[in-house]
Amino acid sequence: MLDSVLSVGKSKVYHFEQTEIPMAQMIEKIVTHSKLVHDCGKTKVVYDELIPIWGERNLLHQIFQNIIGNAVKYSKNRKSPYIHIRSFKKEFETIYEIQDNGIGIPANELENIFHVHKRSSNVGKIAGTGVGLALYVVYWIGYKPASC
DSSP states (O other): OHHHHHHHHHOSOOOOOEEEEOHHHHHHHHHHHHHHHTTOTTOEEEEOOOOOEEEEHHHHHHHHHHHHHHHHHHHTTSSSOEEEEEEEEETTEEEEEEEEOSOOOOGGGGGGTTSTTOOOTTOTTOOOOSOTTHHHHHHHHHOOOOOO
């Protein structure tokens, strides 16, 4: 994954193959995988409508894998781990929200969430690299949506 991110980051032009992605199917697979990887079978996941979106399948999968994986990983030590995933339309955009009852990010550290290798001070011994949210920067800087 890191090699892909670095190659996109170095490219001046990267041609994304856009397709309509049925997000319900992708997200359900990611949740199942994340619960297995983080040994969190007790995590309750609630889905609202998951609207299909246009984008580059592999990059979107990596981004959602990271966010959902983090939601599972950082809430797994709660008494009742909970994740709520929903999407909605706002003007010409499709918005996705992933909420969990995990450890959260301290307010004074929010400005660092998109920097590579920056992790919150409250993660303790939970494994991670701090690369995940930096994927957004690579994706949105390189993504040029086709006109409809």
